[in-house]
Amino acid sequence: MNAPVLPTPARNRWQPVRAGLVDMFLYDYEEFWFRDGHLLLRGNNGTGKSKVLALTLPFLLDAELAATRVEPDGDPAKRMEWNLLMGDRYDERLGYAWLELGRLLDDGEPAYVTLGCGIKAVKGRGVASRWFFMASGRPGVDFWLVGARGAALTRERLKEALEDQGRGRVYDTAEEYRRAVDERLFHLGPDRYAGLINLLIQLRQPQLSKRPDAEKLSKALSEALRPVDQAILVDVAEAFHDLERQREELRGLQETRVQVERFLQSYRHYAGVVTRRLSGEVRSAQYQFEDAQRGLAAVRQQLEGARDEDAKAARGQAETALELSRARGRAGELRDSSEVRELASAEQLAKVTARHAVDAAGLRDDAADEVVERRGALERGGERAAGSAARVTDLAGSARAAAVDAGVAAGHDDLVRPLGLGTAEPADEGAIQSAAGASSRLARGRLEAIAHVQDLVERAATAARRLEEARRRLGELVSERDALREEAEVGAGAVAEAASELLRAWRAYAGGLVEVPLPDVDGLLAALAQWAEAMDGEDPAHAVLEEAARRAANALAELRAQALAGEREREAALARFVDERERLLAGEHTAPPERYTRDAQARTSRPGAPLWQLVDFRGHMPEADRAGLEAALEASGVLDAWVTPDGRLLDARTHDEVVVVGPPVAANLAAALVVAVDRAHPQASAVPDSTVEAILAGIGLGAATADTWMEPSGRWRLGVTEGAWLKPAATFIGRGAREAARRRRLAELAGEIDAAQAEVAEAKARTAAVEARQRALETELRRAPAAQPLREAHLAAAGARRRLAVAEERVAGQESTVAEATRAAAAAGATRDEAARDLALPADGRSRPPASPWNGPRPSRPSARRRRSRRQGRPPRRRASWTACGPASARRSRRSAPGSRTCSPGSPSWTGRPRG
Template sequence: MTEIHDAPLPLRPRWQPLRLGLVDLFYYDDEEIWLRDGNLLLRGNNGTGKSKILAVTLPFLLDGQLIPSRVEPDGDPGKRMEWNLLLGGQYQERLGYVWMEFGRDREGTPEFCTLGCGMRAVAGRGAPERWFFITPQRVRRDLRLVDGNGRALSRDRLLEALGDRGELHTSSAQYRARVDERLFRLGPQRFEALLNLLIQLRQPQLSKRPDEKALSSALTEALPPLDQAVLNDVADAFRNLEEERNTLDGLNEARASVGEFLQHYRGYCVVAARRRAQAVRQAQSVWERIGGELRETAQSLTEAEAARRHEETRQEFLDRKLGQGRTQLQTLRDSPEMRDANRLEEAASRAAERRRFCQTLQDKLERLVADANRQEARLAEDRQSCAQESEKRVRELDVWLEPARIAGIARAHEAALDPLGLPDGGPDPRSGSDPAIGRAAEAVQSEVRRRKEAIARLRGLIRALEEAERQETRDRERRERAVEAMERLDQDRAQAAEAVEQEGAALVSALRHALETHRELRLDDPESLLAELGDWCASLSGDNPAGRALLRSYDAARDALRSAREAAVRARTEARAAVAALE
């Protein structure tokens, strides 16, 4: 159960009902009903509980008796109070409350009086146990009839809750006497007559089935008894009727004279009343203007609070996003890729050097392969032509020596030629009878195969270097993506900080505009508050200082308006009294 807000307040000097409520009674769990100017209008289909609310509130809370003829509007003796608690067997035991709050305006100070009845019914035990309470406390603010678990308070717990600010009765007679003393002060007989009159007037469809004698008797009993002094005055008036007649004639003549005088004096009174009421009208206009400004101020305050909550929610979202960005940035900075960034750059430079070196080796290898192919072709041609002439072989050997030197096999070439000792005009090589030539050819072929194997190993190294270059490219791309992500996070963080700064400036500007526009918002030091609000927007630590200051200013303006309204009401009342006296 929550506390009451904007509950009706008394506006008359006489007691009038303000609120009523039911707790765990009939089909109501915890129901509260407000009255307007002391009046209550219940509308609904049959069976919705309109008559039940009347049965358990008035005049039951004034009478305190559970007799069905006095509780039920139709006086049906079969409708008993325990049924309202147990609901015909739905509950085996149930405890409930019914209460009504009265109030009056006592010289500008509201005064309250709450009447209530607690009842506890158990299946099979007949009439429920009941107790009554009277207290100036207000239910749901000063007094709670339901505990934190939603259960109605027992009689002992209610007595503890009332303390010294209320009274508890178990006797309906004592309770009825205390209600009369607290609210009506009519006396036992007149109060009993008032209750009987309420019971008669509460009957359903009274206009269709009127009982003139019972209604007349109830109204007669409800009238206050005549004072003996009044009766003596009436008897004396009958005895002095002739004298009174003469006096009446004189008074009629005086009345005619006074009427002629009033015909002229009434115009004067109208002008004088208007002049005296001018201050009241001006106060009423001021009160209406201040009321309108206060409503506009309250609306602006509500909009400012909504904007503040929206900005706080957005700020929390930006803070979370900024925190996530910082975490990702720190993670990227601490990642192995970022720690190995320098090593990747060194590896890239070394890879570039190796790539240039491999390119050089590859060029040399291509030249060597081309030379080896040319050597094989030339060797075959030499084998065919060496038998023809020795000089041609020598020239060809000289020609071969340079490619062998370029291919790096010059020593092997010379070692293969030295054993030959080819003289001028030696035997024909096509005969194949010279074993030294065969051995030289085999040595050259062996050297060629060794060079081809070295070329194959060099090509494998080149492929490994290319794979290392591709891996280095992938690492460089990952590092660039990480750097781009880090830059985006920095941009998001800067944008979030800029957004916070802009929203803070907008909030300060809105508050400054509200302070300059709404004259009812009076602050002792608005510039200090604006500076404090700016600091708060920068740090966002603690509560919003503007909210507390505006609430204090709102409370002060509301109190001032209430005082002005009360003064205007008193002035209007005095003016009306003065006008009535003049008329």
């Protein structure tokens, strides 16, 4: 027949594959197979489903044999040794519980790990030894837990089977075993692994699975999981605090942004207005300067024109005087010439000459009038030139003052000096235009310099404002830091006070403990004081208390188990006494105790009877001999031996003692005993008297009478075995003896039952006392001082320290900001002052472009066409041909020849005839 195919893993993560029990509970060797990591156990209540789980998971991960951790209900009375000894069934037993886990490797091949625990229990000692193992293989394939003879391997043989062949390791302590399991399967670390096991034990409670309760489940999870690290709580609290503060800062910044936006809406309009106003002033000053330059140029042009007119008038007068002298000379020549003799010619010539003289006189008068008029025009032009020169001088002074105010006096003087303003000589038009352009460039450069200095002033002011704001913020942060420093000091004081209160509470608590005596209270308080300073790690006081409570609980559980065992033992004894009394009262006689080698069912429905039911003492036997002979028969085993109807041995497979017919001896038991078969008994009636007599004849009466003999003194021999025993009276042989024994036994049972009842009551009292001590232990544990106030104080102090550290960092950062702002403000001020010195400007930013000296309305600027028409519309003075309209011209027109043109007032005209 082929062996069954073992289950294999189907995932790449560890999962249970098989579990097994060897010589534990009701099993000699039993395996339980998992399917895809799941196990289904079916059976009625009491068949051991919970016991199988209790002996495998999570026991093989926890490696603790305490009933509170092994049993699902945590009953401390269910001790581990019971799972091996099964009460009183075994005196000594060694067994194993194992769990096989498997997974698939990356190449698809299965890998296996087997966890197991070996336990040896001895009656009266409990668990004598225990060990754990972890093997890289499969039980029944790679290694075996049962030897060739069917017995479980001892620890030494298991160690040889695993460690010598490199298949695994045997561990003597649970700590090493748990660490090895964690490193091989979970990689959680001691704390997290312990939390996992505690969680599994809590979730395994039957109350959670039968009656789901969210509150109880939450409580179980909370109790199973380790408390959250205080540092994490501090970080979370600080994070929430910082988040709230950041929210406040964000809301403040958002409100500031809204206010700034509102301010900028009005400030942009204001800045635009101010900029337009300032730029209008600059443009107006530039226009006034340009107008002053153009006015000066116009005055100079007028002065030049007046001078030209005056020169022309002087030349015209000189020409007229020259013509007059020539005419006079011609007249003299004509008088002295030969032509005088010609009268007609002379008269004609005289007339001509007279006319010329008249014309010359008229021309002279005209020239004189024109000279007068030109002189008046010259005087008026001089006055205008003087006024223009004064105006130019005033404008030049205003421009000089403005240049001084603007800081460009030297440049202005360099530009104006070549023009010779304020002198009689007019300046060159090109030089004026060049100076005007240079002046505009100088003004623009100065405006740019002023704007640059003002920009530097604004930057310095901004840097100063930033410095002031940084200092203000530094003051706020320093105040906040000081407040937080006080808060941290208060928190530290609260921690010290909470620590002192905790120490006082523990000292008082330790002094009042009864069921949980704490070892070395002073050392415990010293360790607690040291721990209270930083709360680093586990509470030492609670750890010591829990360990002491565990030991005390185990001791009390042991006492309770002993008390319960004693109580059950005494109740069983009482029940036996009561049952025996009931049987005796019903007329039943007491039988000799059964041997442990006898099969309890061997005599059921079998023909025959024990020897003591088939005989009786002869009447002459004294009571002492009767007691001695019955004692010898009982001690040797003959008294209760079974007598078959034919006196033969039973089958060798029958577990019982049988009396057989032996060779008769001279002195035999027939002298002391007589056949007394109860023919009413269904089984005894099958034995004939002859068989009983033959048996009695084969047993000697007295010492050395046969190989098998009995003596009234209590001595006996049975083959090679010899012994002796005494009893006060015969109780089994003979109906009278049995009846007397029954009555005696009833009397004895009355006292024994009373004593047993008292013992049961005493045992119950002991159990109640132990249970009261257990309740007192629980009460004492509940009264243990809690470190929660200290934790809260530490949490608050840590939060204060964290906030103080943040505040100190902010102060340090703001101090750096203030230092940087100080350096920036100093650098901006130095740059401003240096630029102001270099540009000869004040460093306070109050410089403005100089105002124009032309404060009146801008003069109208004649167009180029009008100026050209004025220059071109003035008629050129031809020699004695052009004249201005006026009185002289009117007189000349009256003397002019017919056909000559006259002029209307205000317009020039031709007079006379052209020459030649």
